[in-house]
Amino acid sequence: MGEKVIPADVPAVVLDGVSKSFGTNTVLDGVSLTIDRGSIAVMLGPSGTGKSVLLRCLVGLLKPDKGRVLVFGEDVAALDEKKARDRKKLFALRRRFGMLFQDGALFDDMTVFDNVAFPMRLHTDMSEAAIREKVSDRLARVGVAHAEQKFPAELSGGMRKRVAFARAIAIDPDIVLCDEPSSGLDPVMSATLDELILELHRTLGMTFIIISHDTAEARKVADTIGMLANGKLVTFGPAQQVFAENHPALEQFFTRATVGPIKVV
Numbered sequence: 268m269g270e271k272v273i274p275a276d277v278p279a280v281v282l283d284g285v286s287k288s289f290g291t292n293t294v295l296d297g298v299s300l301t302i303d304r305g306s307i308a309v310m311l312g313p314s315g316t317g318k319s320v321l322l323r324c325l326v327g328l329l330k331p332d333k334g335r336v337l338v339f340g341e342d343v344a345a346l347d348e349k350k351a352r353d354r355k356k357l358f359a360l361r362r363r364f365g366m367l368f369q370d371g372a373l374f375d376d377m378t379v380f381d382n383v384a385f386p387m388r389l390h391t392d393m394s395e396a397a398i399r400e401k402v403s404d405r406l407a408r409v410g411v412a413h414a415e416q417k418f419p420a421e422l423s424g425g426m427r428k429r430v431a432f433a434r435a436i437a438i439d440p441d442i443v444l445c446d447e448p449s450s451g452l453d454p455v456m457s458a459t460l461d462e463l464i465l466e467l468h469r470t471l472g473m474t475f476i477i478i479s480h481d482t483a484e485a486r487k488v489a490d491t492i493g494m495l496a497n498g499k500l501v502t503f504g505p506a507q508q509v510f511a512e513n514h515p516a517l518e519q520f521f522t523r524a525t526v527g528p529i530k531v532v
């Protein structure tokens with residue numbers, strides 16, 4: 268796609284001292300982390316703790332007040348959408364992301380096929396024949412090839428999530444951002460979706476950044492785990508190490524205790 272080649276040792280994402288406040292509400296307070304290319308990172312945290320704000324900073328939809336947000340080495344936070352040159356860079360960078368929204372965000376008036384074809388038609392100059400082939404491949408990968416001509420309303424919640432996944436990986440993104448992939452699904456369907464994430468990761472090698480409240484999901488899929496609480500990144504590192512250290516906020520999360528370091532707001 269004519270994008271510049273990035274050296275293999277450049278991480279997918281580096282946050283360096285990222286802070287973001289809305290008025291007096293400090294949502295992110297000096298968050299620093301590195302997510303390696305091709306890894307699966309799960310960010311845990313209570314509601315309202317800034318996980319979605321973090322995702323929006325990553326794709327340049329929000330600007331942090333302080334800090335750097337490096338995506339494949341490019342500082343997204345320094346790009347100014349009002350300047351033509353930066354805007355071009357920002358759009359190129361956004362194309363490196365695939366996004367799985369919490370509610371799937373499928374277009375209700377489009378068939379499954381057209382939903383998955385949408386980013387290809389919008390962002391590429393692929394021929395209709397190439398689009399057809401790619402959509403079939405994506406739907407087969409997520410196990411809903413039979414639903415091509417159905418509308419979202421005709422699908423179960425689990426199937427809609429799969430279609431949303433197919434759309435998120437439609438144009439071969441380098442990073443797939445998943446905002447609570449298992450929300451609204453029963454535990455068995457959630458586990459099936461976790462297996463799908465692992466399978467897509469194994470076969471396509473993309474970097475996954477997953478926002479989750481689901482500790483079982485984190486245990487199952489994560490190479491790296493981070494936990495945000497009260498604006499701070501209270502723990503971050505290889506999954507095994509994070510589980511072994513068992514930070515009090517993580518323990519509170521796991522044990523569902525109402526008393527602990529996590530402030531309930």
Ligand SMILES: Nc1ncnc2c1ncn2[C@@H]1O[C@H](COP(=O)(O)OP(=O)(O)OP(=O)(O)O)[C@@H](O)[C@H]1O
Nearest residue numbers: 289292294312313314315316317318319320321480
């Ligand atoms: N554009 C905005 N203007 C003002 N406040 C905002 C804005 N976006 C987010 N916030 C505030 O930032 C805080 C964190 O919100 P965020 O959506 O990132 O939480 P979250 O961790 O993703 O929560 P959940 O798990 O419930 O989805 C909240 O207090 C929210 O009200």
